[in-house]
Structure formats: structure tokens, C-alpha cells
Amino acid sequence: xxxxxxxxxxxxxxxxxxxxxxxxxxxxxxxxxxxxxxxxxxxxxxxxxxxxxxxxxxxxxxxxxxxxxxxxxxxxxxxxxxxxxxxxxxxxxxxxxxxxxxxxxxxxxxxxxxxxxxxxxxxxxxxxxxxxxxxxxxxxxxxxxxxxxxxxxxxxxxxxxxxxxxxxxxxxxxxxxxxxxxxxxxxxxxxxxxxxxxxxxxxxxxxxxxxxxxxxxxxxxxxxxxxxxxxxxxxxxxxxxxxxxxxxxxxxxxxxxxxxxxxxxxxxxxxxxxxxxxxxxxxxxxxxxxxxxxxxxxxxxxxxxxxxxxxxxxxxxxxxxxxxxxxxxxxxxxxxxxxxxxxxxxxxxxxxxxxxxxxxxxxxxxxxxxxxxxxxxxxxxxxxxxxxxxxxxxxxxxxxxxxxxxxxxxxxxxxxxxxxxxxxxxxxxxxxxxxxxxxxxxxxxxxxxxxxxxxxxxxxxxxxxxxxxxxxxxxxxxxxxxxxxxxxxxxxxxxxxxxxxxxxxxxxxxxxxxxxxxxxxxxxxxxxxxxxxxxxxxxxxxxxxxxxxxxxxxxxxxxxxxxxxxxxxxxxxxxxxxxxxxxxxxxxxxxxxxxxxxxx
Numbered sequence: 001x002x003x004x005x006x007x008x009x010x011x012x013x014x015x016x017x018x019x020x021x022x023x024x025x026x027x028x029x030x031x032x033x034x035x036x037x038x039x040x041x042x043x044x045x046x047x048x049x050x051x052x053x054x055x056x057x058x059x060x061x062x063x064x065x066x067x068x069x070x071x072x073x074x075x076x077x078x079x080x081x082x083x084x085x086x087x088x089x090x091x092x093x094x095x096x097x098x099x100x101x102x103x104x105x106x107x108x109x110x111x112x113x114x115x116x117x118x119x120x121x122x123x124x125x126x127x128x129x130x131x132x133x134x135x136x137x138x139x140x141x142x143x144x145x146x147x148x149x150x151x152x153x154x155x156x157x158x159x160x161x162x163x164x165x166x167x168x169x170x171x172x173x174x175x176x177x178x179x180x181x182x183x184x185x186x187x188x189x190x191x192x193x194x195x196x197x198x199x200x201x202x203x204x205x206x207x208x209x210x211x212x213x214x215x216x217x218x219x220x221x222x223x224x225x226x227x228x229x230x231x232x233x234x235x236x237x238x239x240x241x242x243x244x245x246x247x248x249x250x251x252x253x254x255x256x257x258x259x260x261x262x263x264x265x266x267x268x269x270x271x272x273x274x275x276x277x278x279x280x281x282x283x284x285x286x287x288x289x290x291x292x293x294x295x296x297x298x299x300x301x302x303x304x305x306x307x308x309x310x311x312x313x314x315x316x317x318x319x320x321x322x323x324x325x326x327x328x329x330x331x332x333x334x335x336x337x338x339x340x341x342x343x344x345x346x347x348x349x350x351x352x353x354x355x356x357x358x359x360x361x362x363x364x365x366x367x368x369x370x371x372x373x374x375x376x377x378x379x380x381x382x383x384x385x386x387x388x389x390x391x392x393x394x395x396x397x398x399x400x401x402x403x404x405x406x407x408x409x410x411x412x413x414x415x416x417x418x419x420x421x422x423x424x425x426x427x428x429x430x431x432x433x434x435x436x437x438x439x440x441x442x443x444x445x446x447x448x449x450x451x452x453x454x455x456x457x458x459x460x461x462x463x464x465x466x467x468x469x470x471x472x473x474x475x476x477x478x479x480x481x482x483x484x485x486x487x488x489x490x491x492x493x494x495x496x497x498x499x500x501x502x503x504x505x506x507x508x509x510x511x512x513x514x515x516x517x518x519x520x521x522x523x524x525x526x527x528x529x530x531x532x533x534x535x536x537x538x539x540x541x542x543x544x545x546x547x548x549x550x551x552x553x554x555x556x557x558x559x560x561x562x563x564x565x566x567x568x569x570x571x572x573x574x575x576x577x578x579x580x581x582x583x584x585x586x587x588x589x590x591x592x593x594x595x596x597x598x599x600x
Contacts, residue, residue, distance in 0.1 A: 015043030041071025043120030
């Protein structure tokens, strides 16, 4: 069973946001209670925090999959869902968080330092929060966003003041046991130390310092030979590098000077940042025969290189007191020279003023929309609800996505991809921006320049011919009909009282009259396909009846006056028979005294 783990892969998944609720308030004597669906709760975050009581990543080795709780869905009666609980993971001081590709995300140094590794998803809004003047009772709610999930690599770089490096069996573990109270494994064979050992040393009245024993280095350690590459990162944060050289080696091709040169080459190949660290040389095992003579032989050469040399014996503890005092003083001086550690500054990076909210690019025969807002809206949309889809389309139109698609030459039916969703673009469903111009152009092509909005019949279309998407279709039956909608209904009702050929007779008898078809389009009876005629509709002779165009009741009563042209209201029944009527003067007689524009 491993007792020291300094590199793990953490599979972190934050909590999902709760779905919003679509609910209508129901109470006796309150038939129009209105929407009361609550919002969904926020998903829990996954946070890493440095804990001085944790010295290894062993816990993540056995439990690499961590997931925060999700938010609860909203409920009726304006009850919001509960937020998910944040998952706080303690890590050792000196933990570095990396991506799978080796890119550094954050370096956690200092007790109490925290970092949100994965953010929880936002909860969806209920229909109470989505209600507006146009959408009084939404029949849908937003879905909760999924939480972030990633595979992060956690690497531990020991925060030690002194790092002991050297060949295997050079006596590094023995030196740690002498300088501190640590009890590492010590044996008379190479690679006894398989994991770094950390100890706290104290010398005289100087502040204590930490000593790390890095497993043995050999030639090629920076390329992965031996255990060096696995643990070289533990010396990156140290203040002093101590070379432990074996003065009693039995290998014929080794000596303290060559060992020093090999270890220095490996350190330089691993990181250039270690070149400025203070070096100290420890000539170990001077208690062994010929060990003291070899130490005395190489000491002048080492001091010529500007290195501090300490001959010691971990077996008899000779020279260890002086070494400990020197290391404690060097570490204290390095701490005084180092800048004072300050609290982590919160850096705000606002968006640029001209940074777009989305981008549209053509890919093959379709188009791809990217951007934080469109992607978030796609995740929040319930595609099983037509009203929710219409609401999404309205949001994209307000953002300018459809205008950009029209500018890039997108045709109706073109494939548009946002995130994982691909749909066919239907521009006629919007009445804003470039799509209004598109609708006007289509109306000009089909009607010769005449298109109607509402019931006046004489308004040239400059806006979309359809209303906004995402509106509440259940309320469409309670909206008061416009004049253009009432007149065809009256014509069909009158046709039930007339002969089946009444419409054709009316057209023949009123060549100078006016025709209003079932769509509310107004044309002269003798110019049914002529389109807009300024001489007919814009002349001075029509001023006396144009003034009454905005008055619904006056238009109904004066439609048959002799001063203006005769208006013929025509409709067509489901069986294909035409229906028409004469002037409005006989409406009450044919309908039994009721107004022709009223519903039965």
C-alpha cells in the first residue's frame, strides 16, 4: 500500500443546476392566478484549499472521482429549489493543478489558499420569472445548466527549505534522520528511498527549517531514468540545494567531483530556474577508511568553485552540528531577502468593449454559431416545448444572430448549428431586423407591393408579417379581433343567408366597388391583381373615407355611403363556395337586428 503519492489524476464534476418549474397558481375564486413556478437551485462547486495538515495526495489516489451535489428543481407557489452543497477538497501546500496536456491551471502555495476547480451549473428560471407583458403566463421553464467537469492533474511540489540530492546510497536518508526527527527507511542497497522524505530541523536559536530527501539521481534522470524524473519537481521550491557526495564508493569510475558534475547536468537539464539557488557540498562517510583522505583531497577543488564544503559522518554525527547551523542561517537569510508574501489578489478581467457576444461562420452548406450566450441559451432550452423553442428564437433574434445569418447569405431552411443542436433556419418566424426586410421583400414579390398588417387594409408592410415567437398561444383567443379579422367572419356569416352564387353576383354588380378577401387584403373589384394603385387609394377623392379608416365602428357603418366606393366583403367557406354581401345598410336586417361585426 502506498503511503506517499505526489501525482494523481482527479476527475472532478460540479453539480448540475436544478430545472425551473412551470406552474400556474390555482385557488378558488381566483381563475387567473398567474404563473408561480420557482427557479431551480445552483449546482455545487468543487473547491481546492490548502490544508497544512495534509502532506500527500493519497486520498485522491484511492478516490479519484469527486462530484458535487446538484441543485434541486423549483416548485409551484414560487418555491425556489435548494442550492447544491459545495465540495471542498483539502490538498497539501505546494500542489500544482495542471490540464491533461500539461498546461498549468493554478499553483496552490500557502495555507488557506483556495481555488474553484469546477463551477456548478446555474439553475433554470421558472415561468414566474419568465413572465412579461407579452408573455403573461409562460407554459415553459428553463432547464438547469450542467456543471463543469474536467480531468485535472494534481502534482505535489514539496515546500522544503533544503533539498538533499545525490547518487543512490550516498547517505541522504541518514542525513535527514540526523538533522531532524524524521525516521526514513535506511538500508545498504541502492534506491532504498522510493518517495521523498520530509523532516523539520532546528539549530540553535535560529528558526526551524524543513529538509527534503529526494530519491537517488543517476545519469539520465532528467530523461526518465531511475526515479529522478518522478521526484525532481520536489526541489523546485527549495532555498538551498545540498549535494551529498559519497566518499566511500566502491565503483571505480566514480569520485566526488564526477558525481557532482553529473548531478549538476541533470538539474540543469530539468529546469534552468535552479541555476541561481545556493549550493552546499556535504562529503559523507568520512568515518570509513580512506573516506577522510578522499574528502581532504577534493575539498580544495570544490572550494575553488565557490562552494561551501562540510565533511560529515552520519554514523558518528561528526560535522553535522556545523552543517545544521550553516543551513539554518542560509535559510533565514534567504527568507529575509525574499519578498513578503501577500494575500492572493483578486484580478478582474472585464470583457472588452468591442468584444462580440457571438460569432457566425459558414461551414460547408450550413452555419455555426459560437459564443457564451447562445451556448448557454441552448443548454437552458427544453426542445420538447414549442413555446420554449420560440422563446429561444426570440432571444437569438434580439442578440442579432438572425441578422448576421441574413447578412452572410443564409437562405430559409439552411442548417444552423449551436453547440450540439442543429436546426433549420426559418427567418419568417421573426419580425425584427433583417428578417422584417426579408418579409417585406417577400410580400412585395407575392402581392405586387401590397401587404397588410392588422385590419386597415391600406398599410404597406415595413415590418414582419407575423408576431413574436415564444408568446402564450393560450391567450390568443381572448385578444379582441382587429377590423381585418372581423370583416371576413361577417362576410362568411352573411353568406350562410345568401344563395351560393351571391358572391359572384355581387362582384359583377359592383365593378367600381372594393374587395376585401378573407386575408384582409383590400383591392378594387375591377383591379383585383393590380396591386397598389395610387390613383385609386391616394387621390383627393378618397380623403373623406380615409379619415374614418382608424375608427372601427365608423368604418362598419359608413362602408356603404355613396360618397366613397362601394365595399364588397367576400369570404370563402371551407367547402369552396364564395360568400359576399352588399353594403352595410342591410346588415341588421340580414342578421336579425345584430351588428354584423359581433360574434354569434
